[in-house]
Amino acid sequence: MSKKFIKTKSEDLSQWYNDLVVKSELADYAPVKGCMIIRPYGYAIWEGIQSYMDKFIKEKGVQNAYFPIFIPESFLKKEKEHVKGFAPELAVVTIGGGQELTEKLVIRPTSETIMYEMYKKWTQSWRDLPVLMNQWCNVVRWEKRTYLFLRTSEFLWQEGHCAHIDDQENQEMVSWALDLYKKTYNDLLAIYGITGVKSESEKFAGASKTYTIETLMPNGKALQSATSHNLGQKFSKSFEWSVQDKNGDKLYPYQNSWGLSTRSIGALIMVHGDDNGLVFPPQIAPTQIVIVPIPNHSKAVKLSNTLFDNLKTNYRCQIDEVEGESAGFKFNKWEMKGVPVRIEIGDKEAEIDSVVIVRRDTLEKQTVKITDLNKTIDQLLIDIQSNLLEKHKKFTQDNTFSVDSYDEFKKIMSTTRGFVLSHWCESAECEAKIKEETKAATRCLPTNQKEEDGVCIYCGKKSTHRWLFAQSY
RNA sequence: CGGGGAUUGGCGCAAUUGGCUAGCGUGCACGGUUUGGGACCGUGAGGUUGCAGGUUCGAAUCCUGUAUCCCCGACCA
Numbered sequence: 001m002s003k004k005f006i007k008t009k010s011e012d013l014s015q016w017y018n019d020l021v022v023k024s025e026l027a028d029y030a031p032v033k034g035c036m037i038i039r040p041y042g043y044a045i046w047e048g049i050q051s052y053m054d055k056f057i058k059e060k061g062v063q064n065a066y067f068p069i070f071i072p073e074s075f076l077k078k079e080k081e082h083v084k085g086f087a088p089e090l091a092v093v094t095i096g097g098g099q100e101l102t103e104k105l106v107i108r109p110t111s112e113t114i115m116y117e118m119y120k121k122w123t124q125s126w127r128d129l130p131v132l133m134n135q136w137c138n139v140v141r142w143e144k145r146t147y148l149f150l151r152t153s154e155f156l157w158q159e160g161h162c163a164h165i166d167d168q169e170n171q172e173m174v175s176w177a178l179d180l181y182k183k184t185y186n187d188l189l190a191i192y193g194i195t196g197v198k199s200e201s202e203k204f205a206g207a208s209k210t211y212t213i214e215t216l217m218p219n220g221k222a223l224q225s226a227t228s229h230n231l232g233q234k235f236s237k238s239f240e241w242s243v244q245d246k247n248g249d250k251l252y253p254y255q256n257s258w259g260l261s262t263r264s265i266g267a268l269i270m271v272h273g274d275d276n277g278l279v280f281p282p283q284i285a286p287t288q289i290v291i292v293p294i295p296n297h298s299k300a301v302k303l304s305n306t307l308f309d310n311l312k313t314n315y316r317c318q319i320d321e322v323e324g325e326s327a328g329f330k331f332n333k334w335e336m337k338g339v340p341v342r343i344e345i346g347d348k349e350a351e352i353d354s355v356v357i358v359r360r361d362t363l364e365k366q367t368v369k370i371t372d373l374n375k376t377i378d379q380l381l382i383d384i385q386s387n388l389l390e391k392h393k394k395f396t397q398d399n400t401f402s403v404d405s406y407d408e409f410k411k412i413m414s415t416t417r418g419f420v421l422s423h424w425c426e427s428a429e430c431e432a433k434i435k436e437e438t439k440a441a442t443r444c445l446p447t448n449q450k451e452e453d454g455v456c457i458y459c460g461k462k463s464t465h466r467w468l469f470a471q472s473y
Numbered sequence: 474c475g476g477g478g479a480u481u482g483g484c485g486c487a488a489u490u491g492g493c494u495a496g497c498g499u500g501c502a503c504g505g506u507u508u509g510g511g512a513c514c515g516u517g518a519g520g521u522u523g524c525a526g527g528u529u530c531g532a533a534u535c536c537u538g539u540a541u542c543c544c545c546g547a548c549c550a
Contacts, residue, residue: 033542328510330511
């Protein structure tokens, strides 16, 4: 670990981010282009996200399963828009066991096609619906420009794939997944986001509707943070997948798919981190509390171990007894690692049955009696969690602008950036022109965005809603 | 994929016009003194200069190819 960072967060966000990810040991570059290694500290974050979400997924009756990483090329071609959307970023296996394959195998960029082929085999009757399945896996998308966590050639995610008897039930599932994502971002990661529906040109290849949660990064760019797709009957019809309904007629199942990836870890780092390093919300922090006994303070060491035994039963707690590091060095180390609460104990404190507690988000210190320790920590963890969410919510709101003039729109996108709410006539032409001229595109039509008469910011035609625009990652 | 920059002990960098045994900081190991916001002294280990060719008496330095990373675009979720 070298001293401080080369660049501060405000000076150069990209440099700061890359530096921090590597130095804090969350991840490292792999010897393969565009790929990364998620190191134990980073993987612990992913495991936290998994266990949080998996509980809700199972409660909903969705079961985990696993499908192959290889997809026969012909499967992908069955849904026209789907293959068109993914073709440019596929990795394809052409040789197996030294022999040219008769049919090329695509390394999954997403698993709709291979899963639905199997669903087709497993269902004959309306009684076999719904099919509720999810898988935690890796996918590969050959991105031209990659970025640690936020866009890598290979990434980890969960993909839920369900099929229903009618559109109402289907849409209910789509909304449920979007809610799950919102909850995960808000409650677990302390990140505020805007949910809504994607425009026609921005939706998932093969979906009839795509719902998204968009979060705002410190540089004013939006990050598409998770998506939930209503696939309608597009895939079931393309795959000729039907079951018999109650009347014995053909019923093409209504389908949905939804995913959240390791990209969320990138958002976590960017949103909360500061010039001293990572800042993790207590709910997701792999270590919530670190105890640092001041080296060579004998009473402090004893007390520290007593407290550690007590705290580790209720919290993810760690004690730092590494020899040869000064107290100051340890303080800086744990700040960089983003541990929410640090307990410093020297003989001075031990003598009066107290400890010093430092919260990572504000770096405030307080001296606390040991008898009040548990109570104080409970409250502190809650406070840090909500403070981080509030801070990001405020940042997002402070950088969301209602804009009615295209000049102002352009000005914002060329300076501070951020979220812009503007009227749009919903024509693909205007959307494309706006993107070309400002680099900003529609992110979504926010949920519950009120109907409001207005005119398209580009062409002046009638518009009924303000859409959310932003430049994106 | 287009434009620009980079690649030298683990990490960050230096090495004049092509010229001596490729240096420095940090980290690492060992010993000692330290330890309340990134301690200090001493000793030591660690390099076929990204890779493959070429030019030359001589290449980290010049040429060709190639790989990877970063930045800006196009693409994309």
